[in-house]
Amino acid sequence: MSDNLSVNRRRFLKTTATGAVAATLGANIVIPGRANAARKKLRILQWVHFVPAYDEWFNKQYTKEWGDKNDTEVTVDNIGIAGIAARASAEISAQKGHDLFLFNWPPPTVEEQTVDMKDVYQELERKLGKSIDLGVKSTYNPKTKKYYAFSPSFTPDPVNYRQDLFAQVGLPNGPQSWDEVRTAGAKIKKQLGNPVGIGLANEIDTGMAMRTIMYAFGAHEQDEQGNFVLNSKQTLEAVKFVKALFEETMTPEVFTWDASSNNRAMIAGKISLALNAISITRTAEKDDPAISRKIQLTKALRGPARAIGLEHVMDCYVVWKFAENIDGAKKFLIDYTTTFRQAFVAGEFYDFPCFPKTVPDLSKLIANDPKAHPPEKYKVLDDVLNWATNVGYPGYANAAIDEIFNTWVLNVMFAKAASGAATPEEALREAEAACKRIFGKWKEKGLV
Amino acid sequence: MAALLDSPRWLGVLMIAPAVLYIVLVVGLPFVLAILYAFSGVTMGSRTIEFVGFKNFISVLETTKFQTSLRNTFVFALIAQVLVMVLGTVLAMALLKDFRGKWLVRLLILLPWVAPISLGTIGWLWILDSTYSVINWTLEALGLIGADGWFMWLGVPYLAMGSVITIHVWRILPLATVILLAGLTSIPHDIHDAAQVDGASFWRHLFQITLPLIRPIMLVAGLFGLVFAFTDMIVIFVLTRGGPYDTTQVLASLAFFTGIQAGDLAEGAAIALFLFPLLLAVAVAFLRVARRAEVT
Structure with a gap:
C-alpha cells in the first residue's frame, strides 16, 4: 500500500513536471504561426x-x-x-x-x-x-x-437639450447662455417637472461640466503660464452659480450619478438638459427614435467671460x-x-x-446624417474645433491638473456648495488648499 | 530524485512550495513594493525609487480629503463588521437546525460570496439607480412614496453610507456565516444536552455556553471581516466612487484614485498603508485572544 502510494506520488509529480515542460516548450515548437518571425x-x-x-x-x-x-x-x-x-x-x-x-x-x-x-x-x-x-x-x-x-x-462635449421642453418656455432653439439654462431650466422644472441634469458627483462628466462652467465664468485652476489661480472672484461666482442652478433647476439625483447616468436619464425622458458627447443622441437614435427627435444639440453656452466647451x-x-x-x-x-x-x-x-x-x-x-433626426442635427458642431478646449485651460493639461481631475477635487467643491454641506467660500477654500498642495507636489517632481 | 520524492520530509516541502511561492509572489512582493513606494517619490512614470522618509504620510495627513476618508473608513468598517457578526451568528444558528429547504437557503446565502463581487455590485448599482431603482419603483407601486419622493440611495450622505455598508455586509456575510457554522458544529452535543437538562433558557444558553465556546472562531471571522472592510474598495468604487462629495470615500478608494488614476504611486501607497500598523496590531491581538480562548 505504502509502496503503491509512493510510486503514485512520484509518478504524479513526474507526469505533472513533464507536462508543464512540454506545454511550455511545445507552444514554441509546434505552433506554425510562430515560425513567421520575419514579419514586424x-x-x-x-x-x-x-x-x-x-x-x-x-x-x-x-x-x-x-x-x-x-x-x-x-x-x-x-x-x-x-x-x-x-x-x-x-x-x-x-x-x-x-x-x-x-x-x-x-x-x-x-x-x-x-x-x-x-x-x-x-x-x-x-x-x-x-x-x-x-x-x-x-x-x-x-x-x-x-x-x-x-x-x-x-x-466634443456639447449641450444636449430637450427641444420640446425648451420650446414651451420660449426657447425653441435651446439655451444659448448659462443664464438661460438657469431661468428656462427652473421654469421647465416647475411647470413640466423635468429637472436639468448636470452631474455633481465623483465622475468624469461632472468634472467636464463643472470646468465648462468655470471657464465660461473666467475661473481657472491655472493661468496660461501654469500658475495656480483657483482662488478668484470668478471661481466663487461660478460656485455660487452652480449652487443656484442646482437649487432652482435640479434634484439630488445628480449627486448619485456615474458617467452614464445622464445618458439614461435623458433617454428615459426625465431631464431637460445634459452635457455629454453625442453618445446620448446616438443611443437614442438606435433605442428610442421618438425621444431622439426631441433631443437636440447646442454649441458652447455663453458665460460672463466667454462661450466655451470642453473635450469629452x-x-x-x-x-x-x-x-x-x-x-x-x-x-x-x-x-x-x-x-x-x-x-x-x-x-x-x-x-x-x-x-x-x-x-x-x-x-x-x-449637416446631412441619415441617422439623425433631423438629418442636420449635428450641424451645430461644425465649428466645435474653435470652442472645445482642454482640461486645465488656458494652460496645459499637466500632472497637477490631472490629479485634481482624477481625485475629484473640483467636483467635490461644487457638490458641497450646491448641497449646502459647505458655503461656497468654505468649499472654495478647501479646494484651494487641496489643489495648492497638488500643484506644489508635482512642481517638486519636476513635471509642472 | 526518487529518494527525495519518497522522503516524507522533502515531499511535504515540495507539496507546500507552490502555495508558499504563490503567497510570496502575489501577496508578499507587492506588499514589500508598496512599502518601498510609500517611502519614496515614485510616480506612475518614474521608476527610480528615491527615499523620502515619512514625507508622503505627513503630506496627506493634513488634507481634508484624507481626514474625511479616514473617518469614513472607520465608520464603514466598524458598522459593517458589527452587522456581519450579529447577522452571521443568527444565520449560522438557524442553519444548524434542520428544516425543509435548508440546502436552498444555504445556497442562497452563499451566492453573494460565490458570485464575482464586481458583478454583484453592478447589480446593486441598478437596484439603487436614481432613474430605475427597483426599490423605489416598488415603494411607489405600493403607494408608500410619490413619484417625486424617490429615495436617492447613493446621493444623500447617510443613505449612501447605509447603502455601501449594506452591500458590503451582503457580500461578507456568507464567509462569516460559514466560519461560524463550522464553529457551532464543533461544539459537542452533550454540552447542549446538559444545558437543556439543567433548564437553561435560550439567552443563557447562547451567552454562557454557545458564544464562549465559539469565541476563538468568532475572533477569526471578525478579523477576516475587519481586514476586508478596512482594505477593500470594490463596493465603493462601483457604487459611489466616494460620493456624494466624499462622504463615502475611504482610504482604499482614495489610494486607488491617487495612486493609479492620478499617477502618484508613492502617495497612493502611503494612503493604502496608513492603517497597516493598526490592522497588524488588531490582527495580533485578535489571534492572541483567540489562542487563549481555545477550548482544549
Whole structure:
C-alpha cells in the first residue's frame, strides 16, 4: 500500500513536471504561426469604443490593410475605459506591453516612460498644417518641452437639450447662455417637472461640466503660464452659480450619478438638459427614435467671460520607451491621422479631428446624417474645433491638473456648495488648499 | 530524485512550495513594493525609487480629503463588521437546525460570496439607480412614496453610507456565516444536552455556553471581516466612487484614485498603508485572544 502510494506520488509529480515542460516548450515548437518571425509586429491597446462600428472598422479593416501595406502584423486589444489607467501602470511596471497605448485623457504623469512625439507632430504639420490648440495642450509639457503623447482626435462635449421642453418656455432653439439654462431650466422644472441634469458627483462628466462652467465664468485652476489661480472672484461666482442652478433647476439625483447616468436619464425622458458627447443622441437614435427627435444639440453656452466647451474624450496615444516597434507605432499614427476621415465616418462623428484638414468636408458630412433626426442635427458642431478646449485651460493639461481631475477635487467643491454641506467660500477654500498642495507636489517632481 | 520524492520530509516541502511561492509572489512582493513606494517619490512614470522618509504620510495627513476618508473608513468598517457578526451568528444558528429547504437557503446565502463581487455590485448599482431603482419603483407601486419622493440611495450622505455598508455586509456575510457554522458544529452535543437538562433558557444558553465556546472562531471571522472592510474598495468604487462629495470615500478608494488614476504611486501607497500598523496590531491581538480562548 505504502509502496503503491509512493510510486503514485512520484509518478504524479513526474507526469505533472513533464507536462508543464512540454506545454511550455511545445507552444514554441509546434505552433506554425510562430515560425513567421520575419514579419514586424505592432501591438495596439485602446478602449472599447463607444461606437461598436468603429472597433469593427479599426480592428478588422483599417489595421489589417495598414499591416499588409507595411509588412506588419497588427494586433489590437480593446479594454474598458475603466481599466486603462491600471493597465498602463502594469505595463510600466513590467516594462513590457503594447507599442501604441491609447489613453482617453491626457496622461502627463507617464511622461518619463513615453517617447517624444515631436517628430510625429512635425511630420503631420508639414503634411496637414497645425493641430488645433486643444490637441497640443493635451499632449505637450512646456516645462520639459516634450510631446509626451500624440492626439489625432477628440470627442466634443456639447449641450444636449430637450427641444420640446425648451420650446414651451420660449426657447425653441435651446439655451444659448448659462443664464438661460438657469431661468428656462427652473421654469421647465416647475411647470413640466423635468429637472436639468448636470452631474455633481465623483465622475468624469461632472468634472467636464463643472470646468465648462468655470471657464465660461473666467475661473481657472491655472493661468496660461501654469500658475495656480483657483482662488478668484470668478471661481466663487461660478460656485455660487452652480449652487443656484442646482437649487432652482435640479434634484439630488445628480449627486448619485456615474458617467452614464445622464445618458439614461435623458433617454428615459426625465431631464431637460445634459452635457455629454453625442453618445446620448446616438443611443437614442438606435433605442428610442421618438425621444431622439426631441433631443437636440447646442454649441458652447455663453458665460460672463466667454462661450466655451470642453473635450469629452481626448484620444492621446503614447509610445512607451520600452515598446518593441517604436518606428512602426509612429508611422501608424502618421498614416492613421492622415486618413482620419475614415475614422470620423466609421465612428459616426463621435471623434473629431485635431488636424482639421484631415476631414475637409466635415461640415458637409455632419449637416446631412441619415441617422439623425433631423438629418442636420449635428450641424451645430461644425465649428466645435474653435470652442472645445482642454482640461486645465488656458494652460496645459499637466500632472497637477490631472490629479485634481482624477481625485475629484473640483467636483467635490461644487457638490458641497450646491448641497449646502459647505458655503461656497468654505468649499472654495478647501479646494484651494487641496489643489495648492497638488500643484506644489508635482512642481517638486519636476513635471509642472 | 526518487529518494527525495519518497522522503516524507522533502515531499511535504515540495507539496507546500507552490502555495508558499504563490503567497510570496502575489501577496508578499507587492506588499514589500508598496512599502518601498510609500517611502519614496515614485510616480506612475518614474521608476527610480528615491527615499523620502515619512514625507508622503505627513503630506496627506493634513488634507481634508484624507481626514474625511479616514473617518469614513472607520465608520464603514466598524458598522459593517458589527452587522456581519450579529447577522452571521443568527444565520449560522438557524442553519444548524434542520428544516425543509435548508440546502436552498444555504445556497442562497452563499451566492453573494460565490458570485464575482464586481458583478454583484453592478447589480446593486441598478437596484439603487436614481432613474430605475427597483426599490423605489416598488415603494411607489405600493403607494408608500410619490413619484417625486424617490429615495436617492447613493446621493444623500447617510443613505449612501447605509447603502455601501449594506452591500458590503451582503457580500461578507456568507464567509462569516460559514466560519461560524463550522464553529457551532464543533461544539459537542452533550454540552447542549446538559444545558437543556439543567433548564437553561435560550439567552443563557447562547451567552454562557454557545458564544464562549465559539469565541476563538468568532475572533477569526471578525478579523477576516475587519481586514476586508478596512482594505477593500470594490463596493465603493462601483457604487459611489466616494460620493456624494466624499462622504463615502475611504482610504482604499482614495489610494486607488491617487495612486493609479492620478499617477502618484508613492502617495497612493502611503494612503493604502496608513492603517497597516493598526490592522497588524488588531490582527495580533485578535489571534492572541483567540489562542487563549481555545477550548482544549
